[in-house]
Amino acid sequence: MLGNPLAEFDALEALIEQGQPYLQVRRLGTVQAGDAALPLLLISLGSDDTSKPGIGFFGGVHGLERIGADVVTAYLRSLVMRLPWDEALHHQLQQVRIVMMPRVNPGGLWLGTRANPRGVDLMRNAPIEATESVPFMVGGQRLSAEMPWYRGPAKGPMELESAALCSVVEQELHPRPFSLTVDCHSGFGLQDRLWFPYAHTARPIPHLPEVHALSRIFEQTMVHHRYVFEPQSQQYLTHGDLWDYLYQRSLGAAEKVFLPLTLEMGSWLWIKKNPRQVFNRFGIFNPLIGHRQERVMRRQIALLDFFTHAAASAHRWLPRLSSRADHAAMAQARWYSGRAP
Numbered sequence: 001m002l003g004n005p006l007a008e009f010d011a012l013e014a015l016i017e018q019g020q021p022y023l024q025v026r027r028l029g030t031v032q033a034g035d036a037a038l039p040l041l042l043i044s045l046g047s048d049d050t051s052k053p054g055i056g057f058f059g060g061v062h063g064l065e066r067i068g069a070d071v072v073t074a075y076l077r078s079l080v081m082r083l084p085w086d087e088a089l090h091h092q093l094q095q096v097r098i099v100m101m102p103r104v105n106p107g108g109l110w111l112g113t114r115a116n117p118r119g120v121d122l123m124r125n126a127p128i129e130a131t132e133s134v135p136f137m138v139g140g141q142r143l144s145a146e147m148p149w150y151r152g153p154a155k156g157p158m159e160l161e162s163a164a165l166c167s168v169v170e171q172e173l174h175p176r177p178f179s180l181t182v183d184c185h186s187g188f189g190l191q192d193r194l195w196f197p198y199a200h201t202a203r204p205i206p207h208l209p210e211v212h213a214l215s216r217i218f219e220q221t222m223v224h225h226r227y228v229f230e231p232q233s234q235q236y237l238t239h240g241d242l243w244d245y246l247y248q249r250s251l252g253a254a255e256k257v258f259l260p261l262t263l264e265m266g267s268w269l270w271i272k273k274n275p276r277q278v279f280n281r282f283g284i285f286n287p288l289i290g291h292r293q294e295r296v297m298r299r300q301i302a303l304l305d306f307f308t309h310a311a312a313s314a315h316r317w318l319p320r321l322s323s324r325a326d327h328a329a330m331a332q333a334r335w336y337s338g339r340a341p
Contacts, residue, residue, distance in 0.1 A: 063108020068184035119145025126245035140239035209327035
């Protein structure tokens, strides 16, 4: 159920205060949205040892998709409430670094817009170009900030919010031997989907064996799940994808694995159950009924907790050199059948 943006920002500040002394909080900048000056916050906990793996959770990249910010905040709340008593959680945090940006686009969340206050779609803002044709407009456009999917000016600097996200990933996660990210969105289809790169090309990523190994332990562990695990390119291609850009930049680090995932919650299911939502611009991307919001929280908190465990225990499931070829072949058959490897 959608609430007051001011109350939601205040609730996050109160949650951060409640999480002391376990949380580290850093202000990455300030975003102006009308008369409101909104902080761009990074919340971290867990191991500072860069030899340990890391995981990042991101939400609210698109301001209309407030459910993404809510899911990351709900998972943060779960961790904060467990920290005073859960010995197993403290042991886990010695083995992994967790970073969170629940509100990557605070101005868009405040204003109720997909783009940031400057009219830029942050998921089309990275300096990376599609190598194949993209759908008109949806794949990113530079015509006008008054139209959706605006990428920003050609050869211009990245937006404050996009640059901050990239800085967090490159400083906190790329130096680690293994890192994983989950970026929470909504608004695509009747099923929840877990997308991995690429979005700028239909080619498989170099770490396809590692993605396949992750998908296998996911399917073995999250029994009776309804997620579709697939490359984003199977749905559509875009210019400027932040995660493609960050994944490409990670490839220069030998013997390090960085796997960015996008959770695309299927908002059409909420519309199917409550068709009146289609007449509300927030209802197209978010559940508007309280019990459905709670159901989404329960389901996605379990998902994010699974990925935290997977990151902390990556050494147990990452394919060894001898099995990478087998994983690559299975992944090719599953996701790229009929395409040249």
